[in-house]
Amino acid sequence: MNKIKKYILALDQGTTSSRSALFDHEVNLLSLAKRSLSQICPEKGWVENDPEEIWSTQYETILEVIRDVQIQFDQIVGIGISNQRETTIVWDKKTGKPIYNAISWSCRRTEEFCKQLKEEEKELTIYIRNNTGLKVNPYFSGTKLRWILDNVEKARERAEIGELLFGTVDSWLIWRMTNGALHVTDYTNASRTMLFNIRRLSWDQRIINVLKIPKIILPRVCSSSKIFAKVIFSNLQRTKIPISSVMGDQQSSLYGQLCFSFGETKSTYGTGCFSLMNIEKRFLISKNELLTTISCGPKGESQYALEGPIPFGGASIQWLKDQIKIIHSLDDQSIWSNMVDSSEGVYFIPDSSFDFDSEGWNPFLKGAIIGITRDSNRFHIIRAILESITFQNMDILECMKKDIGRNDVYRELKVDGNASCNDIMMQFQSNILGIPVKRPAVKERSILGTALLAGITVGFWKDVQEVQCKINEHKIFFPEMTSKEGYMKYLGWKRIYSILSNLRKSVPKVEN
Template sequence: MEKYIVTLDEGTTSARTLITNKKGKIISVAQSEFPQYFPKDGWVEHDANQIWNTQRSTITTALNKANIEGKQISAIGITNQRETAVIWNRETGVPIYNAIVWQDTRTAKWCESMKQEEVDMVKKKTGLIINPYFSATKVKWILDNVEGARELAKEGKLMFGTINTWLIYRLTGGEVFVTDHTNAQRTLMYNIHTNDWDDELLKLFDIPRSILPEIKSCSEEYGITYAGLINKQDLTQIPICSSIGDQQSALFGQLCVNDGESKITYGTGCFILMNTGEKRVMSSHGLLTTVAVAYNGKITYALEGSVMVAGSAIQWLRDNLRIVYNAVETEWYAGQVTDDRRIYVVPSFTGLGSPYWDAYSRGGIFGLDRGTKREHIVRATLEAIAYQANDVVRAMQKDIKAPLKILKVDGGASNNKFLMQFQADISQSKVVKPVNVETTAMGAAYLAGLSIGYWKDVEEIKKNYVEDFVLSPTIDEKKAAWLNKGWSTAVERTFSWLKDIE
């Protein structure tokens, strides 16, 4: 009987389940979207119960599609949208408020009120910056604004988790309350030097330690699923053997396991990570120092840049402007532009992430004239994804004082040949795409499999990696610099927009 690894890939807009075999081939996929809530400008929320129900339904669907039984599953791996914060009642298991999503900027003013010494302390201890993006200020907001939350916290009746913790809690029937180092570090409550929760940080954000989960590695057995998870007849209990933040999972799935190897994942946002080995490289160019993976008794680190809006800019073209009906059409429209108009779309709908960190920026379109058509705007929106990724690549190059010659790419938009070629051009780097672009899911699958000996080691996994295409720059450095200058000018004009119009 063939055995498989199941990965739960819980993203920002959808939950997916993928079933993988020993050759790293994906046998079955099930995906369902869940609702997004925008109660006020800059607020983004999810219903944690809807996430759980959606995720659970995809498990059953994926197994049924491939006609696989529970006893054929060797282990479950979990990868998730990071930073999104859920707080639930320890006694009932019911969330006390919606999950506040990583894109949410409601705590921007509080973040700005921090004294310089507090800002410096946070960066030194966490490798991150004080920003609404991370979990701590979201947790503080829930505790301060949900009636009775502070009292429940004092009585030890609340639990906080990022989505991985919430899923493990629900999968085990409320028996296991854990997180992993990659997710813990993104909360702003984790010290990257001690690799543990930090009392000084907790005091700063006024968060009691009692609500925090235990921190484990990314590759070990945390617990087993409750009987009847799959269906009432199948009472198989499956070990849960990996937990890792989505971007770190993609780094591992791309097998960027050596110092200096980097990847770009194009999803709802766009995330660029470079492995720095066991060195914690502290950025002086607006990047984050992050835990890459905790595996095999060792913690390794990465430099990271986070772009808030990438694939969601294409959704905006489709759902809001309605100038395309399908994301696939964007490549065709981009190819219809034959003139040299320099139109720039800056999709800072929820502010700018790395390397600018401006929560008050808002989107803009620059360079419009009477000859501008739909095709120009579609093309400029695609180009904006590559420009934003390149801003991070340039910052990384400054931090490590060396060029990034190869960029491994994955995620939905990596299938767009126009976008990938443009990325190679403006970054002046080779772009390498694997055949299997489900690298986020594969990272969690590999870590789960490694923990139980399904795969012997990383060397065995490397045999599964096959390149789809390699693209080299088709323009010279001078042309790339000219294009990048226009982009930089456009971005600068969106800075502090919300403040400046008051």
């Protein structure tokens, strides 16, 4: 009699899409389904998603991978969840209906509130930095939640009497999968709210009080590795499937890259680009504007990581397609950037309105393309934008070196995400860093990370050592120039960036 095969189902709910994947015991990616997610922009700088669309697209992808592999739900032994972080959802506890759209991590609507908080609550600002690892910024969930409570009719009154619930996307998905039976999150997602004390691993009462957040609406916080709940997707299902892993997408990617030792570093090139360095149990507050966040060890135990974001990394390439229209598809950037050997002195300086060290947003001056001559063409601009992403990432990695106090803290960079498929960009990244860049054969590391932890939690795999040899296939990009040559290219971009940043600060702010 043939033994019935078992599988791990992994969900990856992202900024622009919802995806599901099935993995077998050999860690083969058997099926990957994807649905696009609408972006709602009601005002300049505001970004929202429909929470119901988040759930419906995710559910559709679950059904699709099951159909594609032609298995039964009973063959799934564990579910892992990876999700876009910081995005904020508030819903009715009784009906499960959202009271407002999900406010995206990239939404800037609370910028003025954050500025006011930093000016009036200087001690709190320092306290937040030292206890959450974050900086007061619209990026994080705390001020988004405050905005909903202050601006949606009767939201605050209802929240205070326990009629509403708050959650990041993981909480929302679990709530829907359990039909409202469970209101939880994990440490990695909680650590991105600006409300969670990552030293004590608990909601911080002082911050909650100042932001006027009723504690009753916050989810229970758990380890990333546990049986959160057991769920049913089909009436034909005989056994419930355990949700056995939950991680924020960037921490899941760090796990999927098997970065478990101190100093191991990964960069994910997606809509935003994010670099994380494992610092194990060492709690460290960056002196170079990086963030400190919770990550996961091999068994799902809480550790710390340094993080540097490039919020509009891969989105710069999307901008070329949707706004400037000098490429027709995202595949074009790989082909056309190869049409020239370099950017020929053209530099792309990104929108700096998202800087964590910025004292305020000046809409008069944002990004810039510098160095254009009559000989410059679209290929040089495409190349300059790709190089800019690598320069920004190097900026982050240099800050990590300074915080750790060692130039050799990492000897290679592990990369993933859609934009990492561009060989030219990955080669240039290796050139300017002066170290090997390793790209896995399966670039879906965020969805793989939560799948691995889900499987280890339920005993599908014994430990990470069992799976390590099965996912160790990489393409390695070695430096093709001297470290000095690469570093000089970075310094050229850095010099122009600094000049424009200083100019930005000197230009009077234009009031809308």
